[in-house]
Amino acid sequence: MSAKIFIDGESGTTGLGIRARLEADPxxxxxxxxxxxxxxxxAKKAVMEQADIVVLCLPDEAARETAAIAAAMxxxxxxxxxxxxAHRVAPGWTYGFPELVPGQAEAIAxxxxxxxxxxxxxxxxxxLRPLIDKGLLPANVPLTIYAVSGYSGGGKAMIADYEKGTAPAFEAYALGLEHKHVPEIERYARLTRRPLFAPSVGNFAQGMLVFVPLFLEDxxxxxxxxxxxxxxxxxxxxSPFVKLVPAESSGKIEPESLNGTNDLELRVFANAARGHAILVAKLDNLGKGASGAALQxxxxxxxxQAPN
Structure with missing residues (x-):
């Protein structure tokens, strides 16, 4: 018997991506x-009563509302x-990064x-997490994290602006230093000092690069x-999805080569003479960064799961 899945918010970018990935699954x-x-x-509660798993692709407040309905059942x-x-650092919720630590995939299951x-x-x-667990980075290390994403992660209004050609070619944002991803980075990387995080968006639809510069001698x-x-x-x-790959000898990297996959590539660009390194993660913001991770x-x- 098939498991029944209800995608609450299936008309949004992430919801559409998850639905497309599930439609061919027998x-x-x-x-x-x-x-x-x-x-x-x-009506939502009636559908949830039929479902084995509900996937929330909603604004945070609506996600909390739907989760409360499920809890009341x-x-x-x-x-x-x-x-x-809404729930990435909430008590009682399991963080959905299977590669985080040994046993995390089983915890999710x-x-x-x-x-x-x-x-x-x-x-x-x-x-960051493997390096902190290994003791190569102290938990209180002062960090600055930079990143650039394709515009598809910015919602319908941003997507429309880029597709109309009215958006800037590149834009830094969240410079008030309160980006919503920082709490989960801090918790699940096991940082005891809040990092500075500076994201940006470029004029390409999908793809993402995340950079962590390090002064190795410090x-x-x-x-x-x-x-x-x-x-x-x-x-x-x-891991079938996350791997370390050699840093490009050119010292250049582009963000789009993993689009359409659930892959995550990690690189270490290092200059031994200077004692400097830049850690780089590459992923599809709609793949391992959203719908692909949800499917995993x-x-x-x-x-x-025993189907209803």
Whole structure:
């Protein structure tokens, strides 16, 4: 029997991406609401009662509202995968980055409530957590994280502006230093000091680069670039989606080559003479940064799902 999945917010960018990935899956039956009933809470509850898993692709407040409906249903309620920011650091929710630490994939498979990671956070945490766990970076290290994303992550208004040609070619934003991905970066990278995070958007639809510059000689133990690379390679050696790749000898990198995949590539660009390194994560902001990650988490959750 197929597992029933309800995508709440299926008309948005992430929801459409998840639906497209699930439509060909014979083990899944998609259930949905007519467009005119999507804000009708009674109608939503009725659909949720049919579903095994509900995927939330909603603004944060609406995601909290739907999660509360599920919680009020008690043991008969569906499992939840939330693609919003609402529950990423909330008590009782499992963080949906299977490669985070050994056992995380199993925790996701068994969880009732799973929070899909943010796109920028996925790249930053993938770079930082293994190095902090290994002791190559102290948890209180002062960090600045830079990133650039394709415009598809900015919502319908931004997408329309770029497609009309009225948006700037490049734009830095969130310079008030309160970006919504910082709390999850801080928690799941195991940082004890809040990093500075400076994101930006460029005139390309999909793709993402996340950069973490390091002064190696200022770090305890004065690690070399090879030490960082070896640690990252070992941590992700068994992952089908995350891997360390050699840094380009040209010293250049573009953001779009992983588009349409759930892959995440990590690189260590290092200059031994200067004692400098830049860690780089490349991913599709709509793939491993959103819908692809959601599908990966759904497949884990379905391993331990008895359909209604």
């Amino acid at each position: 083990d899944v039956e998609l259930v949905s609401l007519p467009a005119g009933q999507r804000k009708d809470l009674d 008690g043991s008969k309620g569906p499992r939840i995968l939330d693609a919003s920011t 068994n969880a009732r409530y799973v929070a899909n990671p943010g796109c920028y956070a996925t790249g930053a945490i993938a770079l 770090l305890p133990g004065k690690p070399k670039g090879a030490d960082l690379a070896d640690t990252l390679a070992a941590h992700y050696a068994a 988490n759904l497949k884990l959750m379905l391993q331990n």
